[in-house]
Amino acid sequence: MKIKTLLFLYLAATLPNYTFSQSEDEAMLRKTFNEALTNGQSYQMLDYLSNNIGARLSGSPEAAAAVEWSRQQMMRLGFDTVYLQEVMVPHWVRGKKEVARIVNAKSGTIDLKVCALGNSVGTGPDGLAASVVEVKNFDELKNLGRKNVEGKIVFYNRPMDPTLINTFGAYGGAVDQRVNGPSEAARLGAKGVIVRSMASNNDDIPHTGTLVYDESAGRIPAIAVSTNDANLLSRLLKDDANLKVYMETHCEMLPDVLSYNVIGEMKGNRYPNEYIVVGGHLDSWDVGDGSHDDGAGCVQSIEAIRILMTLGYKPQRTLRAVMFMNEENGLRGGLKYAAQATANKETHIAAIESDRGGFTPKGFTISGSEKAKSALMSWKPLFAPYDIYDFGKPGGGADIGPLGESGTALIGFLPDSQRYFTLHHTDADTFETVDKRELEMGAGSMAALVYLIDKYGMDGKN
Structure with missing residues (x-):
């Protein structure tokens, strides 16, 4: 009996405090x-x-x-x-609406849904037109070397991984091509960059976002293209390696x-x-x-x-x-x-x-x-x-x-x-x-x- 009484007193002294705190927090x-x-x-x-x-x-x-x-x-x-x-x-500032189109393709001229990447320099009113090389990552770009990149537009076309349930993880696995891609391309003499939008779905909406220039590489214009148009561009490149893209942007840093x-x-x-x-x-x-x-x-x-x-x-x-x-x-x-x-x-x-x-x-x-x-x-x-x-x-x-x-x-x-x-x-x-x-x-x-x-x-x- 004495042991039971002591146990009761112990619980009375300790358990109520915890229970009160728990109840207070729940309330x-x-x-x-x-x-x-x-x-x-x-x-x-x-x-x-x-x-x-x-x-x-x-x-x-x-x-x-x-x-x-x-x-x-x-x-x-x-x-x-x-x-x-x-x-x-x-x-x-973004300036006047961006323009981009496929030119000299076997299927004719095709407008692309694009937007300039944040912090990008613009092409100015004359725009630029060049052949396109497609890569999935920086290793592929480096393997092409300057002779295959110089004077061209680099097209980064690595999608976000759809198998990752954590979409922020998928974003993190793809966004380097947007942030650092323009400088990596400029380092090899590219004239401009097109980046597949950082998007979970295939649709017609281009996604902007910031880029970071490495001043040692120089600055070149960069745009994002919708995922549907990225898929289209990729398919057409396989059929016509000489395909060119014209891009025109009017953005500038003040x-x-x-x-x-x-x-x-x-x-x-x-x-x-x-x-x-x-x-x-x-x-x-x-x-x-x-x-x-x-x-x-x-x-x-x-x-x-x-x-x-x-x-x-x-x-x-x-x-x-x-x-x-x-x-x-x-x-x-x-x-x-x-x-x-x-x-x-x-x-x-x-x-x-x-x-x-x-x-x-x-x-x-x-x-x-x-x-x-x-x-x-x-x-x-x-x-x-x-x-x-x-x-x-x-x-x-x-x-x-x-x-x-x-x-x-x-x-x-x-x-x-x-x-x-x-x-x-x-x-x-x-x-x-x-x-x-x-x-x-x-x-x-x-x-x-x-x-x-x-x-x-x-x-x-x-």
Whole structure:
């Protein structure tokens, strides 16, 4: 009897504390999702950002308008502090609509659906016409050698791997030909580059995206071609090795422009000098209106903080919603934010980035210490009632990446990605493709994770 009594007293002293904490967290997450789904403002915010401001290429008037809109939005919602962080950004302009066509082919002249790659130089009004050589990778290009490449247009035609369920993995396995392909071709004397669009499906939509020039190789014009037209071009090349393509683009790089990261804070009451960041990038490409990439991530980040404020939550740490500028063609905003954080000796215990579209949430990726990974995994059961289950894979985000050098746990919001690369960097990335409930579920999940990180930290310490 004495042993039973002692055991009862032990359980009474220990088990209730754990159960209370578990119950408290479950209740808080339920409130978080309920608020997101019944009183959510993310969809309305995205509607304005996408349809009233539109595409927001860094350096453009629309990007400047988006800065002011997000500043006013966070002020209107009652953030404790809202301020702008200066950052100089590239100012690339597309110019007049691109033209490309197959010429001198046995089947006659055929127009191609193309768009210039971001940061590319233009051909100018005279355009350029040349024979085409097709390659799948840089090794094939190098094997051709200068004698077979010089004076020609290099056509990179390596598709994203359709067998990879992780579409971001498929994208990563193909995107080098877009980013570095123009310089590799220029190194061998090519006049221009055509790149197969980074797309999951075969369709008629060209996908833009940034390239990075190696100045030692020189700069040549580069365009992306739709996947259907890439397949067509490849077939015609097999039938006519002397086929030529004419391409004309009018893009140019102008001098850098002053822009801003936009930062809104909810002050912590216990550890105000420790920061938890949730953010997305405010800039987008100049095609479509950037609703998924990355308007969704921006409004979800603002909404995550709004939800916690509305619920009356009093954070221990300072919570920051950051609208990064210039992720698409320079990453200047993310680099500036991390540099400023280092200069100010700020302690960032975690940063969450939403930059995979506004689709149904599946979980969160993480790059960081083993303690941080263990903390994230320990919260997985709390998300199970919301069908959010995919936790622990490596990953973070481009804009928050520079914070990793200071030991910050980098967390990526992970939605279902199967449709993302149908829309990514195209004129099809519009507000109409975003589902209200999916967007709100994502915002709710981000708010819930911010709450847990704030309450427990990422290292097992409160």
